[in-house]
Amino acid sequence: MTVARVNVKGARRWLNGHPWIYRTDVTERPLMDAGAVLVHDNRGKALGWALWSPLSEISLRLLDRDPEAVIDQAWWDERIASAIARRVPLEDHTNALRLVHGEADGCPSLVCDRYDEWLVVQFMSAGLERFREEILASLRSLVEPSGILARNDVQLRAKEGLPREIVVLHGEVPREIEVHEYGIKFLAAPWTGQKTGAFLDQRENRHFVGSVARGRALDCFSYHGSFALHLAKKATHVTALDASGPALMRAADNAVRNSLNNISFVEANAFDYLREREREGTTFDTIVLDPPAFAKTRAALPGAMRGYKDINLRAIRLLAPGGLLYTASCSFHLTKPLFLEMLQDAAADSGRRVALRAITGQPLDHPEVLSIPETGYIKGALLEVMD
Numbered sequence: 001m002t003v004a005r006v007n008v009k010g011a012r013r014w015l016n017g018h019p020w021i022y023r024t025d026v027t028e029r030p031l032m033d034a035g036a037v038l039v040h041d042n043r044g045k046a047l048g049w050a051l052w053s054p055l056s057e058i059s060l061r062l063l064d065r066d067p068e069a070v071i072d073q074a075w076w077d078e079r080i081a082s083a084i085a086r087r088v089p090l091e092d093h094t095n096a097l098r099l100v101h102g103e104a105d106g107c108p109s110l111v112c113d114r115y116d117e118w119l120v121v122q123f124m125s126a127g128l129e130r131f132r133e134e135i136l137a138s139l140r141s142l143v144e145p146s147g148i149l150a151r152n153d154v155q156l157r158a159k160e161g162l163p164r165e166i167v168v169l170h171g172e173v174p175r176e177i178e179v180h181e182y183g184i185k186f187l188a189a190p191w192t193g194q195k196t197g198a199f200l201d202q203r204e205n206r207h208f209v210g211s212v213a214r215g216r217a218l219d220c221f222s223y224h225g226s227f228a229l230h231l232a233k234k235a236t237h238v239t240a241l242d243a244s245g246p247a248l249m250r251a252a253d254n255a256v257r258n259s260l261n262n263i264s265f266v267e268a269n270a271f272d273y274l275r276e277r278e279r280e281g282t283t284f285d286t287i288v289l290d291p292p293a294f295a296k297t298r299a300a301l302p303g304a305m306r307g308y309k310d311i312n313l314r315a316i317r318l319l320a321p322g323g324l325l326y327t328a329s330c331s332f333h334l335t336k337p338l339f340l341e342m343l344q345d346a347a348a349d350s351g352r353r354v355a356l357r358a359i360t361g362q363p364l365d366h367p368e369v370l371s372i373p374e375t376g377y378i379k380g381a382l383l384e385v386m387d
Contacts, residue, residue, distance in 0.1 A: 002030040002031060002032045002037050002038070003028070003030060003037065003038050003039070003040050004026055004028065004029065004030045004037045004038070004039050004040070004050070004052060004059075004060060005026070005027050005028035005039075005040045005041070005042065005044075006021050006025050006026055006027060006039060006040070006041060006042070006047075006060070007025050007026075007027050007042055008041070008042060009025050010022070010025030010026065010060075011041040011042070011047060013025075014039075014047055014048070014062055014065075016371060017369075017370075017371030017372070018371055018372055019050075019061055019062035019103050019108055019372065020058045020060070020061060020062075020103075020108075021039070021050070021058075021059060021060040021061075021062075022057060022058060022059060023056070023057055023058075023059045025059075026059050026060065027042065029054070029059075030052055032052070033054065033130075034051075034052055034053055034054060034125075034126035034127045034129065034130050035051075035052055035127060035130040035131075036049055036050070036051060036052065036063060036071040036127070036130070036131075037049070037050060037052040037060070038067060039060060046067035047065070047067070048062060048063070048064055048065040048066060048067060048069075049062075049063045049064045049066075049067070049069055049071055050062050050063055050127075051063060051108055051109065051125055051127025051128055051130075052127050053125050053126040053127045053160055054126065054161075055126065055159070055160060055161040056125065056126065056159060056160050056161075057159070058125070061103070061108035061109060061125060061127060061128075062108065063106075063108065071131070072134070073134050073137060073138070076131065076134045076135055076137075076138045077138045077141065077142070079105075079106055079107055080099075080100060080107065080112075080135070080138045080139065080142060081138075081142055082105075082106075083099060083100045083101075083105035083106075083107065084099050084100075084142060084143070086105075086364070086365075086367075087099060087364065087365050089364065090363075090364055090365055093181060093182050093207075094179070094180060094181040094182070094203060095114075095115070095116045095179065095180045095181075096113070096114065096115045096116065096177075096179040096180075096181065096188060096198065096200055096203075097113070097114055097200060097203075097365045098111070098112070098113050098114075098200055098201075098365040098366055099112045099113065099114050099119070099143070099365070100112040101365065101366050101367055101375065102124075102375070103369070103372050103374065103375055104366075104367040104368070104369045104372065104375040105367070108125065108127075108128070109123065109124040109125035109127070109128045110122070110123065110124070110128055110135065111124070111196065112139065113195075113196040113197070113200060114143065114145075115177040115179065115188050115190060115196075115197060115198075116177050116178070116179070117145060117146045117147075118145055118146055118147045118148070118149065118171075118173050118174070118177060118190065119139055119143060119145045119147070119148045119149070120148075120149045120150075120151050120173075120190045120196040120197055121135075121136075121139070121148060121149070121150050121151070121169070122150070122151050122152060122154060122196065123135075123150065123152060123157075123162075124152075124154060124156050124157060124160070125160050126160040126161060126162055129160075129162060132169075136148065136169055136170060140170060145170065145171065146171050146172065146173075147168060147170055147171030147172045147173035148168070148169045148170040148171065148173070149166070149167075149168055149169070149173040149190050149191070150165065150166065150167050150168075150169050151166055151190070151195075151196050151197075152164060152165050152166065152167070153165065153166050166191060173190055173191070174190075175189065175190075175191050175192070176188070176189055177190060177197070178257075179198060181203050181206070181207070182203075182206075182207040182210075182230070183233075184206075184210075184226070184229045184230055184233075184258060185254070185257050185258055186198070186224060186225070186226055186229060186254040186257065186258075187224070187250065187253070187254060187257070194223070198224075198226070199223070199226065200363075200365070200366070201330075201362055201363065201366045201378055202226070202227075202290065202328070202378065203363055204360075204363040204364075205326070205328065205360050205363075205378075205380055206226055206227050206229075206230045207230060208326075208358075208360065208382075209227065209230060209231065209286075209288060209326040209382070210227075210229075210230025210231055210233050210234060211234070212234075212286075212324060212382070213230070213231040213233070213234045213235045213286045213324070214234060214235060214236075214285050214286055214324070215235060215236055215284070215285025215286060215320070215323075216235065216236060216237050216239075216283075216284045216285050216286070217231045217232075217235035217237065217238040217239070217284060217285065217286040217287070217288070218238070218239045218241065218284045218286070218287045218288070218318070219231060219238060219239065219240045219241060219287075219288045219290075220241050220270045220273075220274070220287070220288060220289050220290070220291070220311075220315075221241070221242060221270055221289070221290050221291045221292065222240035222241055222242045222247070222248070222251055222265075223242055223244070223247050223251070224247055224250045224251050224254060225240050225248075225250070225251025225252075225254050225255060225263070225265075226254075227288045227290060228240040228251065228255075228263055228288075229254060229255065229258055229260065229263075231286060231288065232255070232258075232260045232262050232263050233260075235262070235285070235286055236262065237262050237263075237264070238262060238263045238264070239263075239264050239265075239266055239284075240263055240264070240265045240266070241266045241268060241270055241273055242265075242266075242267065243267065243268065243269055243270070244267070245267045248265040248266075248267055251263075251265060252265055270289075270291070270311065271310065271311060271314075274311065274314035274315060274318060275314060277318055278314055278317055278318060282318065283318055283319065283320040283323070284318055284319060284320065284323060285319070285320050285322075285323050285324070286323065286324045286325075286326075287315045287318065287319060287323070287324070287325045287326070288325075288326045288327075289311060289312065289315055289325065289326070289327040289328065290326075290327075290328045290330075291308075291311065291328075291329070292330070293329075293330050293331040293332075294307045294308060294329075294331055294334075295331040295332075295333040295334050296331070296333075297333065298333050300333070301331075301333050301334065301338075304331060304333075304334060305334070305338065305342055308329060308334070308339075308342050309342050309345055309346045309349075312325070312327055312342065312343060312346040313346040313349055313350055315327070316346060316347060316350040316352060316354060316383070316385060317350055317352075319385040320385075321385065321386075321387055322384065322385065322386070323384070323385045324357075324382060324383070324384055324385075325382070325383040325384075325385070326380065326381070326382050326383075327343065327380065327381055327383065328360075328378060328379065328380035328381075329378070329379055329380075330377055330378050331377070332373075332374065332376075332377040334379075336359075336379045339379045339381070340359075340381070343356075343381060343383065347383070352385050352386075352387055353385070353386040353387045354383050354384070354385055354386070355383065355384045355386050356381060356382075356383060357382040357383065357384050358381065358382040359379070359380070359381050360378075360379075360380035360381070360382070361376070361378060361379060361380070362376060362377075362378050366378075
């Protein structure tokens with residue numbers, strides 16, 4: 001039997017609930033290519049089974065704490081079925097959801113998103129690739145999809161020594177798929193869109209903000225308009241703002257798909273647009289800020305904090321009395337405490353009385369496990385300007 005041996009620090013990570021053991025904590029490397037290995041501590045005690053990635057900085061990813069477990073087809077069937085079962089409540093509200101959220105569902109480095117009758121998967125470690133056929137067999141049996149697309153174009157695969165590719169693994173997958181969520185329809189692009197085709201992780205937050213929207217609304221970083229579509233159900237008028245003309249064209253198509261005629265589309269830099277509206281004295285009753293990640297690395301965090309504070313400060317200044325700001329960050333390195341600290345600083349500098357009405361996070365299908373910080377990245381807040 002092939003075994004990996006780890007030091008005290010590596011063993012302690014598993015004991016504390018984190019599934020990763022880094023290369024520097026592996027004292028005896030298994031004599032095998034990528035796959036599943038039994039892990040022992042420095043005293044020879046079996047700790048459980050892990051995915052082994054020889055080239056990765058993350059060498060071992062916990063699969064099962066039972067040393068007697070057999071990582072075979074039946075094991076994957078049971079683990080993936082458990083993940084899918086947790087998503088059943090969402091099926092009343094949407095036809096697009098994440099079925100497997102990697103480490104949070106005990107399937108490290110595996111992502112599987114469902115878009116109607118099709119699946120999009122990502123295999124993000126060399127150890128996981130060893131079980132590609134077993135995983136695909138499980139998905140075909142449990143979901144019976146019309147097609148499965150691998151969006152294996154993420155940079156992380158290069159660090160694992162894996163090719164970056166987009167390839168159909170089963171059946172056929174269309175270029176565009178209509179998504180339904182809480183009565184709103186929009187097109188996902190599984191072959192070319194962001195992530196696996198759409199931002200499924202903000203679904204419940206879009207619905208929430210749409211339920212409280214009012215008056216004149218502004219959706220910054222609108223992309224394909226998914227927030228704007230929800231806002232338009234209650235707001236009198238919505239301005240959908242994005243720096244990408246092609247993205248706004250898709251947003252306009254989505255508005256037509258929903259028979260919404262109270263949305264206008266503006267191609268502009270969000271920072272510049274907010275600055276110009278402030279000079280003009282323009283106000284809005286509802287504003288959404290859902291920017292891309294400003295802090296993609298820890299080193300970028302100080303600059304990102306300044307950017308987040310600046311854009312939130314300008315949004316607060318643009319709100320009419322009683323106006324609402326929903327603001328979010330998808331930067332993992334910007335923690336919840338730092339996010340709230342940034343908002344507090346922006347509110348203080350605005351000179352206005354700003355109330356915190358709600359704090360939001362990730363939906364049911366993107367579980368954030370407290371002992372695995374990497375599973376959580378979205379944090380949001382609903383603010384109300386009280387004067």
